[in-house]
Amino acid sequence: MDEKKLNAAGLATRREVLGAAYVDGAVKNADAFNDDMQVLVTQYCWNDIWNRPGLDRKTRSLLNLAMLTALNRPHELKLHVRGALNNGVTREEIKEVFLQAAIYCGVPAAIDSFRIAREVIDGKDGH
Incomplete structure (x- = not known):
């Protein structure tokens, strides 16, 4: 799966768990300083871990x-x-x-x- 798809899958999970308003605000407020952190959290935490099948x-x-x-x-x-x-x-x-x-x-x-x-x-x- 390419990086955009991984990020989109993580973003969907992140919104479902934390709420769209919070997540959309965090993404909207990302800048050159912290944008890489938003990508890392979204892809690795919310996709690679939260979307694993081992735990609900x-x-x-x-x-x-x-x-x-x-x-x-x-x-x-x-x-x-x-x-x-x-x-x-x-x-x-x-x-x-x-x-x-x-x-x-x-x-x-x-x-x-x-x-x-x-x-x-x-x-x-x-x-």
Whole structure:
């Protein structure tokens, strides 16, 4: 598959998970400095990984919530809470991920993740 097709497939998945408005804004705001990063994220992350058959999107979302909690990446966590909800993850499942992350990643990281997820779930995150 050529690079344009890989990028288009990744862009479609990215829009389905994160929402078209967010993704279209990120792509629109790309410039000479960060355009290569947008291409890399779209092609390798959203096509090469998210479109693999080994795990469904819900499972990938659950993994992302745990990993982003461990890495303490609030901006990305907010995006992926929204994506997880789009992928059928329930509030209860999100809660369970953060409770388990509290044990393995630390309570402060999990508390931040709960706070961020609540903003998204309650629609107070500006989206």
